[in-house]
Amino acid sequence: xxxxxxxxRTLAADNPFQARPVGLVLVLALLAAAPVSLxxxxxGLGVRPDVMTAMHNPFFDLKFAVTLxxxxxxxxxxxxxxxxxxxxxxxxxxxxxxxxxxxxxxSGEMMxxxxxxxMTRLVGSNSKVCMTAIPxxxxxxxxxxxxxxxxGAPARPAMAGAIAGLLSAGLAATLYAAHCTDDSPLFVAxxxxxxxxxxxxxxxxxxSRVLRY
Amino acid sequence: xREGEDEWTGLMRLAIxxxxxxYYRLLKAVTPVLRAAARRGLMRAGQPVDQAEDIVQDILLxxxxxxxxxxxDAPFAPWLFAIARNKLIDSLRRRxxxxxxxxxxxxETLPGEPANQGAPANEVAAQLQTLPARQRDVLQSIAVExxxxxxxxxxxxxxxxxxxxxxxRGLTSLTARLREQ
Numbered sequence: 001x002x003x004x005x006x007x008x009r010t011l012a013a014d015n016p017f018q019a020r021p022v023g024l025v026l027v028l029a030l031l032a033a034a035p036v037s038l039x040x041x042x043x044g045l046g047v048r049p050d051v052m053t054a055m056h057n058p059f060f061d062l063k064f065a066v067t068l069x070x071x072x073x074x075x076x077x078x079x080x081x082x083x084x085x086x087x088x089x090x091x092x093x094x095x096x097x098x099x100x101x102x103x104x105x106x107s108g109e110m111m112x113x114x115x116x117x118x119m120t121r122l123v124g125s126n127s128k129v130c131m132t133a134i135p136x137x138x139x140x141x142x143x144x145x146x147x148x149x150x151x152g153a154p155a156r157p158a159m160a161g162a163i164a165g166l167l168s169a170g171l172a173a174t175l176y177a178a179h180c181t182d183d184s185p186l187f188v189a190x191x192x193x194x195x196x197x198x199x200x201x202x203x204x205x206x207x208s209r210v211l212r213y
Numbered sequence: 214x215r216e217g218e219d220e221w222t223g224l225m226r227l228a229i230x231x232x233x234x235x236y237y238r239l240l241k242a243v244t245p246v247l248r249a250a251a252r253r254g255l256m257r258a259g260q261p262v263d264q265a266e267d268i269v270q271d272i273l274l275x276x277x278x279x280x281x282x283x284x285x286d287a288p289f290a291p292w293l294f295a296i297a298r299n300k301l302i303d304s305l306r307r308r309x310x311x312x313x314x315x316x317x318x319x320x321e322t323l324p325g326e327p328a329n330q331g332a333p334a335n336e337v338a339a340q341l342q343t344l345p346a347r348q349r350d351v352l353q354s355i356a357v358e359x360x361x362x363x364x365x366x367x368x369x370x371x372x373x374x375x376x377x378x379x380x381x382r383g384l385t386s387l388t389a390r391l392r393e394q
Contacts, residue, residue: 002338004244006356007270010384011277012237013355013362015228017381019281083282085295153279155295212303212392213279 019151022082026075026148030171033144037137037172045133045179054183062105063177063188070098070196071170078145078163082152088159095166105185124182127191133179134195135202138165138172142203146210153213161207165200172199217242222289229285240273247272247297254301260308267336272300274337274388307394340390348383351376 054060073094080091114121124130145164154160173192182188221239228236251265251272275296283292341349347369354365362380366373 002270002335002341002356004266004269004273006359007273007337008237008240008244009359010352010356010380011240011273012233014277014377014380014384015233015236016231017377018229019278021281083284083292084279084299085291153275153282153296153299155299213275213299 022148022152023079025151026079026082026145029144029148030141033140036140037175040137040140041133041175041179044136045129045176047178048181050181051178054181057183059105059109059183059185060177062101062185063180063183063192064174066098066101066105066185066188067170067173067177067192069101069170070095071167071174073097074163074167074170078149078160078167079152081154081156081160081163082149084153084155086155098170102185102189106189109185118186121182121184122186122190124184124187124191126180126182127187130176130180130182130187130191131195131198133176134169134172134192135199136172137175138168138199141168141171142199142206144168146203146206149207149211150213154207154211157211158204158208160211162200162204164207165203166196168203169196169199218288218290221293225280225283225289226285229280240276243276243293244269244273250294250297251301254305258305260305264304264308268301268304270335270337271304271391272297274384274391275300278385278388303392336391336394337387340387340394343390344383344386348379348386351379352383352387355380 048054076094077088077091080086081088109121142165145167146161149160149164152160173196176192182191221242224235224239224242228239247269248265251268252262254268255262255265276293279296283289341352344352350369351365351371354360354368355362360368362373362376365371366376369376371379
């Protein structure tokens with residue numbers, strides 16, 4: 001027998017237990033998963049050999065701006081969505097930043113003379129690796145992000161899971177970008193996006209199961 | 214805005230700063246409001262209102278375990294009602310399925326019996342019985358026998374810290390079991 005009055009008394013007795021903020025738990029979980037993703041990256045891919053020259057190419061650098069902007073925006077949104085009364089409305093626009101950077105990059109590249117035709121740049125030479133590596137590297141991070149968000153109380157579990165997918169794909173793509181020799185924003189907009197969409201879908205599916213509170 | 218909602222916010226701030234009595238008062242104050250909402254929800258869904266108390270307890274547990282997601286600068290009521298709405302919808306969904314199954318069962322085996330006979334027992338109490346012995350003992354001591362943490366520790370020859378851990382773990386597993394049932 002447990003009357004509501006008795007339950008309330010019990011909850012009050014447990015009041016001294018104060019849980020850690022969701023943001024802290026999320027960051028700790030991501031830090032714990034990072035070595036696993038780094039190990040996958042260095043074991044399977046590694047940094048491209050000409051990285052020192054590549055760094056002088058603004059389109060190489062743009063890849064990191066896009067993927068990091070995606071990861072940071074998704075972290076901010078997921079923290080917001082981890083609260084029960086939150087909706088995407090006020091924060092969703094943050095996702096326009098990585099998209100905008102990518103569009104700016106594509107238009108910038110269009111205005112410059114190019115050695116290779118557009119389709120060649122878009123198709124690139126690493127599309128298969130890209131679509132395999134980004135999801136693989138992101139999986140440990142996705143698990144960590146879901147674990148961190150489980151500590152919260154998301155009103156819409158599938159949505160929060162999808163954002164966790166974007167977050168982990170953004171971080172994974174940041175690593176992958178250091179390996180990939182395709183620097184054209186057209187390549188990034190195509191293959192990185194497909195890989196990210198895949199991880200986002202996995203996140204939404206997993207989130208709808210594990211993020212209920 | 215409902216009268217008293219500002220008071221709730223104040224009480225919750227006190228609770229978070231470590232005032233257990235304020236927390237108790239807050240939970241007492243919101244319970245009738247939650248109960249009325251649960252009854253309304255059940256009625257609208259065409260389900261027996263005698264299950265309202267299970268929903269209220271479900272909401273209270275979620276409020277307790279998720280209170281760190283409340284932003285102390287924001288009013289408390291919208292946060293509370295968001296949790297309550299979520300739990301109510303969840304419960305109706307679960308119950309909807311089960312009530313349907315129950316009615317079928319009655320139709321098969323006990324023709325003529327009113328379908329609402331044997332309304333579900335208190336769910337928290339039922340799940341309490343499935344907890345590990347130590348957690349169950351501590352919860353029962355504090356909830357049912359109204360013993361303090363200190364008295365409970367003495368009774369089971371545990372440290373007060375161990376009682377607190379068992380209490381919190383017990384509430385966490387109770388909530389997980391209610392969700393998965």
